[in-house]
Amino acid sequence: MRETSGWRRARRPSVVIASLVLASTALGGCAAFFGPHEKRADAQVLPTVGNAARGTVTFIERADGVQVTYNLVGLPPNSDHALQVHERGDCNAADGSSAGAVFAPAADRLKTGVRRAGDLGNIHADATGVAAGFVVATEVSLDGVRSVIGRSVLVAREPSDPAFPDRGVGTALACGAIRQ
Template sequence: MRERTDGRCAHALSVLACIGLLGLMGATLAGCTAFFGPHEKRANAQLLPTVGNTARGSVTFIERSDGVQVTYNLTGLPANSDHALQVHERGDCNAADGSSAGAVFAPAASRLRAGVRVEGDLGNIHADATGVATGFIVAPDLALDGVRSVIGRSVLIHREPDDPAFPDHSVGPALACGTIR
């Protein structure tokens, strides 16, 4: 004998099937957010010594809400010394002295005013008694995209420290250079 249905049972089963499918999709997507969720923007540069120097290391750029955190880990510097760390306009470290990197990165109008610190001037770093410099600097005027982006540019460690009182003062030749990727 055959039982007669008016479609309510079939409709209830299809609703339950849809709810189950949505639950399964939700669980799958929740798992994907851990994989595809927000990732920090970051870039890296491997610094190699310029001719006649031994400085080398890595510099990492991580975009934060207050600017770009620049973390450095450098070796081969003169013991107990201070050095300027700068981002330069071009990502070209082919010249033996690092000069192919161009001028210090200055995307804003500050580059037109003498005596003003430009965005690419990250400040000074200190090497310890073994010639190692590690630490970080927060650069509020830099970014990893847009006109203030450092990606595709170069980062250089210079022989002399930067003097904040005289921003136009030369920081000497580059000890190491690396392209920011």
């Protein structure tokens, strides 16, 4: 029996080495599978006073722009609304006005009649008041001067009109700060 115990002791280092090689191979495969981490930011959207809209908006940087995925509930049934990024990440005002103007990088602010980078487009709520989907925003990013991080996302009462980008879209139904 002593010889068997000695045999086990002699074999343990090679078993440990084989286990480590196997584990490193498996972990290396996992690293290749998961790839590099994507740039991502999220906003928990909460209703402004007197409204019921709420949900989440996620921003993920892709090669063709920022994918903005939204999942909102509590909107008026069968309605359209503008989804917009605003200058400040402040949703403390009862009507969302503390978020400031629609986001536009410095040079874009001087242009009139031009769609602002923060105007992400319109979303549609179904018969139950749910709006879910995504848009690809090519004019914003998650870093640099066009970054949406630290700003806020608002769901406006009215849809935006691309023919008249300077026209207001009504008060905000919901607001959420965009955080990494």
